[in-house]
Amino acid sequence: MSADLEAAARRAVEAAIAAGASDAEGYAEEGVEREIRVYGGAVESLTDAASRGVGVRAFLDARSGYAYGTDLSDSGLGDVGAAATEAARVADPDEHDGLPEETGAAAVGDLRSREVDRFTTERKVELALRAERAARAHPSVSQVEQVVYADVDGARALANSHGFASSFESSAAWAYVSAFAGEGSDLMTGLGLGLGRGPEALDPDAIGTEAAARAASLAGARQPSSRRCPVVLDALVSASFLGFIGGMLSADAVQRGRSLFADREGEEIATAELRLADDATLTDGLSSSPFDGEGVARRRLPLLEDGRLLTFLFDSRTARRAGRSSTGSAERSSYRSPPSVGTSNLVAEPGHATLEELVAEAGDGLLVTDVAGLHSGVNPVSGTFSVGATGRLIEGGELAAPVREITIASDLVSMLKSVAAVGSEARWVPFGGSVRAAPLLLREMAVSGS
Amino acid sequence: MTLLDPALAQRAIERALRRGGELAEVYAEDRRGFGLTLDDRRVERPQSGRELGASVRVVSGESSYFGHVDGLAEEDLMRVADSVAQAAGAPASPGVRLEPASGGSRHPVELAPEDVDAARKAELLRSCDETARSAGAEVAQVSVGYVEGRRVVEVYNSDGVAAADDRTRVRLAVQVVARRDGVVETGSETRGGHAGFELLVEHPEEVAAKAARTAVALLDARPAPSGPMPVVVGNAFGGVLLHEAVGHGLEADAVQKSASVYAGKLGEAVAPELVTAYDDGSRPGAWGSEGIDDEGTPTQRTTIIEEGRLTSYLYDLVRARKDGVASTGNGRRESFRHLPVPRMTNTFFAPGEATPEELIEGVERGLYAVSFGGGQVEPATGDFVFGVSEGYLIEGGRVTAPVRGATLIGNGLEALRAVDGIAGDLEIGTGYCGKAGQRVAAGVGQPHVRIGALTVGGTAA
Numbered sequence: 001m002s003a004d005l006e007a008a009a010r011r012a013v014e015a016a017i018a019a020g021a022s023d024a025e026g027y028a029e030e031g032v033e034r035e036i037r038v039y040g041g042a043v044e045s046l047t048d049a050a051s052r053g054v055g056v057r058a059f060l061d062a063r064s065g066y067a068y069g070t071d072l073s074d075s076g077l078g079d080v081g082a083a084a085t086e087a088a089r090v091a092d093p094d095e096h097d098g099l100p101e102e103t104g105a106a107a108v109g110d111l112r113s114r115e116v117d118r119f120t121t122e123r124k125v126e127l128a129l130r131a132e133r134a135a136r137a138h139p140s141v142s143q144v145e146q147v148v149y150a151d152v153d154g155a156r157a158l159a160n161s162h163g164f165a166s167s168f169e170s171s172a173a174w175a176y177v178s179a180f181a182g183e184g185s186d187l188m189t190g191l192g193l194g195l196g197r198g199p200e201a202l203d204p205d206a207i208g209t210e211a212a213a214r215a216a217s218l219a220g221a222r223q224p225s226s227r228r229c230p231v232v233l234d235a236l237v238s239a240s241f242l243g244f245i246g247g248m249l250s251a252d253a254v255q256r257g258r259s260l261f262a263d264r265e266g267e268e269i270a271t272a273e274l275r276l277a278d279d280a281t282l283t284d285g286l287s288s289s290p291f292d293g294e295g296v297a298r299r300r301l302p303l304l305e306d307g308r309l310l311t312f313l314f315d316s317r318t319a320r321r322a323g324r325s326s327t328g329s330a331e332r333s334s335y336r337s338p339p340s341v342g343t344s345n346l347v348a349e350p351g352h353a354t355l356e357e358l359v360a361e362a363g364d365g366l367l368v369t370d371v372a373g374l375h376s377g378v379n380p381v382s383g384t385f386s387v388g389a390t391g392r393l394i395e396g397g398e399l400a401a402p403v404r405e406i407t408i409a410s411d412l413v414s415m416l417k418s419v420a421a422v423g424s425e426a427r428w429v430p431f432g433g434s435v436r437a438a439p440l441l442l443r444e445m446a447v448s449g450s
Numbered sequence: 451m452t453l454l455d456p457a458l459a460q461r462a463i464e465r466a467l468r469r470g471g472e473l474a475e476v477y478a479e480d481r482r483g484f485g486l487t488l489d490d491r492r493v494e495r496p497q498s499g500r501e502l503g504a505s506v507r508v509v510s511g512e513s514s515y516f517g518h519v520d521g522l523a524e525e526d527l528m529r530v531a532d533s534v535a536q537a538a539g540a541p542a543s544p545g546v547r548l549e550p551a552s553g554g555s556r557h558p559v560e561l562a563p564e565d566v567d568a569a570r571k572a573e574l575l576r577s578c579d580e581t582a583r584s585a586g587a588e589v590a591q592v593s594v595g596y597v598e599g600r601r602v603v604e605v606y607n608s609d610g611v612a613a614a615d616d617r618t619r620v621r622l623a624v625q626v627v628a629r630r631d632g633v634v635e636t637g638s639e640t641r642g643g644h645a646g647f648e649l650l651v652e653h654p655e656e657v658a659a660k661a662a663r664t665a666v667a668l669l670d671a672r673p674a675p676s677g678p679m680p681v682v683v684g685n686a687f688g689g690v691l692l693h694e695a696v697g698h699g700l701e702a703d704a705v706q707k708s709a710s711v712y713a714g715k716l717g718e719a720v721a722p723e724l725v726t727a728y729d730d731g732s733r734p735g736a737w738g739s740e741g742i743d744d745e746g747t748p749t750q751r752t753t754i755i756e757e758g759r760l761t762s763y764l765y766d767l768v769r770a771r772k773d774g775v776a777s778t779g780n781g782r783r784e785s786f787r788h789l790p791v792p793r794m795t796n797t798f799f800a801p802g803e804a805t806p807e808e809l810i811e812g813v814e815r816g817l818y819a820v821s822f823g824g825g826q827v828e829p830a831t832g833d834f835v836f837g838v839s840e841g842y843l844i845e846g847g848r849v850t851a852p853v854r855g856a857t858l859i860g861n862g863l864e865a866l867r868a869v870d871g872i873a874g875d876l877e878i879g880t881g882y883c884g885k886a887g888q889r890v891a892a893g894v895g896q897p898h899v900r901i902g903a904l905t906v907g908g909t910a911a
Contacts, residue, residue: 039707042511045514045789048517048534050518051519053520065498066497069499069501070521071500083500084498087496087498090486090496091495094492143708187830189831379855382634386857406859407859407907
């Protein structure tokens with residue numbers, strides 16, 4: 001499968017060059033995907049799909065354009081190559097744009113589980129049904145609203161006119177459950193999720209139980225009074241915040257004046273407790289790959305150590321503009337868009353305290369288990385945010401009443417400087433990209449309720 | 451232009467139903483797009499794409515079996531039909547001969563965007579950039595995005611539906627960042643519709659001017675107040691509140707799973723008598739309009755709230771069948787790669803009698819929320835949080851100072867009950883709505899609306 005894709009990527013490059021491009025890069029994807037939704041003990045929907053496509057980035061010296069298509073025949077590839085070259089004609093020149101100087105591939109282990117293919121549809125349906133049963137088994141659960149199992153299995157290939165051509169296969173599987181506990185105005189929802197390379201990595205009982213336990217612990221939540229207090233973010237919430245911060249470390253955001261960390265490289269921006277790295281070489285990270293979206297070898301990139309911001313994330317264009325080297329951070333979300341700078345797997349180094357110990361250390365405060373509106377609620381330039389939250393009050397070091405309709409407000413800079421401890425229970429979370437997150441204890445935040 | 455031979459569609463449908471099922475459907479799509487952005491005075495990221503593909507669906511009882519493939523080759527389509535033929539039961543026969551797909555009422559496109567030179571689109575972005583920058587020395591950054599898309603779709607099903615649509619949309623979006631003494635504010639404005647490039651021929655730079663005015667005005671913003679207070683919500687994009695806090699709860703999939711606070715409330719008074727609201731996918735040229743929905747049902751105007759009473763949910767074919775009603779033409783999908791689900795089209799409050807000024811005059815101390823940066827709602831409870839991207843204080847019946855950092859926190863049902871004034875200046879904004887992993891164009895709109903009391907989460911001490 002990969003060899004054909006590599007050939008398609010190469011032919012797309014040739015087509016762009018034939019259409020007049022000075023340089024070109026072709027990216028091809030092929031895959032099968034399955035999604036199973038169950039409801040009330042039966043299959044609600046079952047989706048089986050095959051897809052393939054190609055995207056071409058064409059350069060006319062310092063101008064670049066992009067085109068994509070689903071037709072991988074010679075004539076289809078020819079059309080895409082020509083369309084990319086045509087598109088480049090309307091762009092203004094950017095002297096820093098172009099193919100990367102150095103390409104390569106890192107050793108990342110096997111990113112594909114054969115079990116995605118070996119598991120029959122019936123076994124996958126059973127996995128989803130089992131997660132639903134596990135959630136339903138909880139006495140407080142009034143409804144299991146959504147149970148989804150999904151997997152993807154495919155290959156990606158990249159080729160460019162400097163002679164780079166490579167490909168890799170990868171797979172992923174994930175499942176999530178959304179359960180309700182309580183009735184009427186006491187009703188609250190809870191999410192449980194798991195992810196891995198294949199269905200064998202998912203524990204349906206744990207996923208269902210997590211959804212049930214989360215919903216049950218929030219049922220009957222009320223709006224509390226406003227306060228300033230220590231706040232514990234559980235791993236799912238911490239992942240959302242870390243993913244957001246990771247996005248602001250993109251050199252593209254920095255160079256476009258859209259990052260509050262713009263002039264902070266090398267400076268102390270966080271407490272020493274929080275250590276962050278971007279690592280696309282982890283075999284269990286779902287955004288891992290041997291090379292990035294423009295063929296630069298992947299690596300582990302420490303971002304935050306001893307409280308210091310060590311580097312931004314660079315692709316070849318932002319690196320040239322800054323007089324630096326690419327960090328292998330060109331991300332591809334699909335063949336439908338050109339590569340853009342971003343995090344791959346954002347990894348928070350776990351600490352030593354369990355969630356229970358973080359709650360005990362907080363004393364009197366708030367455990368946040370869900371936030372709403374993070375992306376609209378944060379000002380990317382000032383970093384101030386005010387987001388909706390739900391969770392549990394903490395009283396005397398123990399979890400107390402569930403709370404809802406609250407906002408937590410702070411700014412990202414103060415937040416990073418108030419990380420008092422990082423929890424030991426790290427997990428992969430697919431929010432804000434691929435994040436291996438751990439709970440965080442923050443010294444103080446403004447919590448506004450009634 | 452025809453995508454699929456009706457005879458081929460018929461064969462695929464028969465194949466898909468060979469192990470049973472009540473409904474089988476073939477959906478074919480040819481989608482093309484072009485986009486261009488301007489950032490930091492540079493026209494960049496020109497991008498064009500074309501995708502051709504089809505999907506086959508079988509509905510059997512409560513279950514849907516779905517598959518899709520790139521391209522329209524007969525063997526691929528038949529393979530998908532085989533993969534979805536999973537329903538158990540007696541083989542069903544479509545029993546109807548499918549006619550060639552024919553169109554619903556098309557929304558007029560005067561100037562097909564693909565016939566407009568790319569260089570003219572680049573010039574449009576440059577003129578927006580210049581206009582925004584001329585708004586003052588405080589304007590620090592301008593980004594402009596242009597996107598056009600055309601979707602030619604055909605739907606065939608075993609009930610004899612053979613429908614086609616040809617949808618063209620264009621959208622211009624401008625974002626301006628203004629900076630003064632370390633204070634940074636953003637203003638955004640868009641213009642778009644189910645229409646051609648003609649929408650952007652007359653004074654497109656007004657979009658940029660408005661975004662720039664907002665960004666500069668917000669530089670004088672004070673921290674937002676906190677606590678419960680009357681809120682006047684602006685027209686057009688202010689309708690996001692209705693879309694999120696009410697509309698999603700009326701989508702029949704959420705209702706049938708009792709995952710909506712509006713379940714079981716049909717016929718009940720959910721709002722004061724002055725409130726009437728519609729979902730209207732047939733509104734000419736509006737952003738969320740279409741000739742047919744993605745199951746071949748003609749789009750229509752559905753009254754969702756009539757004089758305060760909840761009158762209808764929003765249905766696709768599957769959910770309508772379950773409730774024994776007709777589809778309201780809300781079965782929408784992002785592309786041939788997605789299952790249709792009940793989705794809003796253009797959702798808005800009907801205009802009232804008041805003027806925006808009158809709504810504001812009645813407020814002693816409150817918030818004027820012109821536009822939202824986005825928000826989130828928990829459909830099961832109706833709880834919502836919205837970030838106010840452009841907001842002003844109302845003091846003594848007058849709009850006084852801009853505020854920053856305001857959020858609206860509340861509950862959809864409670865907010866609806868608290869509506870106490872509606873103006874006559876209805877406008878539809880151009881939103882994108884995400885649901886079930888699918889993003890579709892959704893028109894959000896309303897006239898100015900006043901909510902008697904809503905919790906404002908601000909940052910002021």
